[in-house]
Amino acid sequence: MFAELFTDSALWLLLGFLLIISELFVTGLVAVFFGIGAVVVGLLALFGLVTSLTTQLWLFGIISLLSLFAARRRFQRWLRGSVGDAASGQMSSGERGNRVTVLADFVDGAGPVQLRGTKWDAESTEPLKAGDSAWVQGNRGIVLIVSTTRP
Incomplete structure (x- = not known):
């Protein structure tokens, strides 16, 4: 019964959600993309589209890295915004003159x-x-x- 609860898809989905949630505590904007990769592989395994562990691992790596390199910079700007020089109390030069x-x-x-x-x-x-x-x-x-x- 315990083994039935932890199927491949359940493990991938659990790992994915844990990685996404971990981004709230360690904000490097990296874990979320590995979480996305794990969730996608979990869904593919849930629907029976991917059954081999080797294929699941390859897909996890490829999806995670592609999403990381394709979207990280865009999300980083969107989530963090621009930062001024806090030490000098000056705002970024992009705000001055607006x-x-x-x-x-x-x-x-x-x-x-x-x-x-x-x-x-x-x-x-x-x-x-x-x-x-x-x-x-x-x-x-x-x-x-x-x-x-x-x-």
């Missing part, structure tokens, strides 16, 4: 702005009103420094 929309009137030099669809806290030495456009001059931590003059 246009933002002021969402509400600035009070005491601070207010919300929208940058690429995301709401940010911002500061400015200029009196900004809702609907105004401004440009990112830099940042102070996670607060954008904005101005009506383009950098």
Whole structure:
């Protein structure tokens, strides 16, 4: 009975899900692709399309490596985003000079702005009103420094 519970497909699927879940704890964005390979092999074994252990191992290796090399860079950018220089408090050079929309009137030099669809806290030495456009001059931590003059 115990052997019936752990068929080839069940072992591959269990391994795949464990690898995918392990990515939450060790975030190198590698284990998830081996997990995908194991899940695919598990499904192929479940439907009886692959029965030989040798074939399963080869497919696992090929699918895992192909998915790793084909999609890792894309997923890495999507999941992690760009990173600024945290030590100096500077944001990435890609943010500086971007246009933002002021969402509400600035009070005491601070207010919300929208940058690429995301709401940010911002500061400015200029009196900004809702609907105004401004440009990112830099940042102070996670607060954008904005101005009506383009950098």
